[in-house]
Amino acid sequence: MSGSIYSHAKLYDLMFPGGGPAVDYYRDYAGRQGGSVLELGCGTGHKLIPLAAEGRPCTGLDFSADMLAEARRKADERGVTVEWARGDMRDFDLGRTFDFVFIAANSLLHLHEADDLISCFRSVRRHLAPGARFVFDVFNPNVRLLAAADGVRRGRESLSFVDPDRGDVRVEVAEVYDAAAQVTRGTWFFSTGSEPDFVAAPLEIRSVFPQELPLLLSLGGLRLVGRFGDWAGRPFATDAPLQLCVCESA
Structure with missing residues (x-):
């Protein structure tokens, strides 16, 4: 999805x-x-x-x-x-x-x-x-953290959760920072052990x-x-x- x-x-x-x-x-x-x-x-x-x-x-x-x-x-x-x-x-x-x-x-x-x-x-x-x-x-905005947004997909353990229908859901995020636009452009991935990347959703946030x-x-x-x-x-x-x-x- x-x-x-x-x-x-x-x-x-x-x-x-x-x-x-x-x-x-x-x-x-x-x-x-x-x-x-x-x-x-x-x-x-x-x-x-x-x-x-x-x-x-x-x-x-x-x-x-x-x-x-x-x-x-x-x-x-x-x-x-x-x-x-x-x-x-x-x-x-x-x-x-x-x-x-x-x-x-x-x-x-x-x-x-x-x-x-x-x-x-x-x-x-x-x-x-x-x-x-x-x-x-x-x-x-933290300039150091914005600069570290390198597009690498990383887990967000604090955002992981349990879905009553799917079980444990792992959340991973890959982000890059567009300094000219002041916008962090990311993709959020939701996965379970049996269903990897059942959601891959874009999220763009301005600073x-x-x-x-x-x-x-x-x-x-x-x-x-x-x-x-x-x-x-x-x-x-x-x-x-x-x-x-x-x-x-x-």
Whole structure:
């Protein structure tokens, strides 16, 4: 099987089962902010369903029909109400504003061109109610690690998982870094002992460097009002693992 990694929603959920500090952070922030919630790139609802389970009016937008179908199934299974919408985060119009908008788990980095990022930020701004906040997390690029992306296929033991139907699944990744485009281009391979490479899926992720981020946000009509280096809210630093950004309308 080939196609995008997001065409295999159940495998994605087995590899990334959800939970953890990111869910806690977004749940707590939504609680402090109050009101309605919009998640862009919501995937299978890892982050959004726990927010909706607390009774908040939640909307999730994603480009992948497969991921949305799994999100609907999971929400229905839990008896949680969420409005799911298929759309492109670069340019969308839901006809209303929200009190809290977020993009989690590097989903923003599927936008490779600066113009696409700016267009996304402009769309977000149009959907922010007065006093609303827009929060997202992306990894903080490590130049040494990017340079080490040499195209060699390597195992990712931390991502291996057990599929109830197939058994133990090994995950391997081969990546190269396109410095001119700031994009890591990879192929993810899923294998079992009896079924090698039953999925080979491409995945391309942009790097957004700390210096360019405030400018991109400004061009999109947003203002960066806080940037943190981890889920505990420590100040952002050069060696921080992620950029956790809090924004408002400019």
